[in-house]
Amino acid sequence: NAGVTQTPKFQVLKTGQSMTLQCAQDMNHNSMYWYRQDPGMGLRLIYYSASEGTTDKGEVPNGYNVSRLNKREFSLRLESAAPSQTSVYFCASSEAASGRSGGYTFGSGTRLTVV
Amino acid sequence: SQQGEEDPQALSIQEGENATMNCSYKTSINNLQWYRQNSGRGLVHLILIRSNEREKHSGRLRVTLDTSKKSSSLLITASRAADTASYFCATASGSARQLTFGSGTQLTVLP
Numbered sequence: 001n002a003g004v005t006q007t008p009k010f011q012v013l014k015t016g017q018s019m020t021l022q023c024a025q026d027m028n029h030n031s032m033y034w035y036r037q038d039p040g041m042g043l044r045l046i047y048y049s050a051s052e053g054t055t056d057k058g059e060v061p062n063g064y065n066v067s068r069l070n071k072r073e074f075s076l077r078l079e080s081a082a083p084s085q086t087s088v089y090f091c092a093s094s095e096a097a098s099g100r101s102g103g104y105t106f107g108s109g110t111r112l113t114v115v
Numbered sequence: 116s117q118q119g120e121e122d123p124q125a126l127s128i129q130e131g132e133n134a135t136m137n138c139s140y141k142t143s144i145n146n147l148q149w150y151r152q153n154s155g156r157g158l159v160h161l162i163l164i165r166s167n168e169r170e171k172h173s174g175r176l177r178v179t180l181d182t183s184k185k186s187s188s189l190l191i192t193a194s195r196a197a198d199t200a201s202y203f204c205a206t207a208s209g210s211a212r213q214l215t216f217g218s219g220t221q222l223t224v225l226p
Contacts, residue, residue: 102163
């Protein structure tokens with residue numbers, strides 16, 4: 001099984017450009033999440049989808065939008081990229097909300113640089 | 116804001132020694148989880164302990180939870196160079212449907 005697949009792995013954007021980060025899981029998980037990881041700050045939640053058809057804001061949602069396309073796919077969109085959005089982005093999924101039955105499965109990340 | 120805070124921020128030990136990392140949190144939790152992250156990779160789930168449990172084991176890992184002190188510890192016994200990674204605690208609180216992660220402990224195991 002592939003688990004959680006994120007594309008692309010690396011991306012360089014110019015300020016003001018837009019892009020969509022893709023995430024897909026093949027474990028039939030109900031919940032999916034987008035986190036960003038910055039040095040010394042751990043992971044911060046951007047958006048999550050507790051179940052298909054629902055999305056909710058996390059700790060740092062400004063500048064981002066999400067789409068839960070179907071049960072497998074959860075995309076993150078940057079409409080107008082800013083240097084402050086330079087970060088490593090992780091998608092994760094879990095069978096039950098908050099990973100209470102078995103934890104989260106993470107993708108390998110997207111390293112985004114905005115210049 | 117971070118719910119869990121790991122201590123120490125960095126830890127360096129010799130192969131074969133035990134490594135202990137601590138996590139403190141602020142509000143009541145349903146469960147607490149530990150994850151490992153190797154450099155340049157995604158996080159990997161290690162172990163989950165529920166609020167009504169006090170200790171849990173998985174291979175060379177031992178996790179304790181003290182809800183009265185709002186703290187948890189992760190012990191890795193007989194460490195190996197391959198254990199070199201960052202370790203994060205994560206908490207699920209109340210009706211929250213997502214985890215909140217701490218800032219991590221960087222463990223280096225010297226051969």
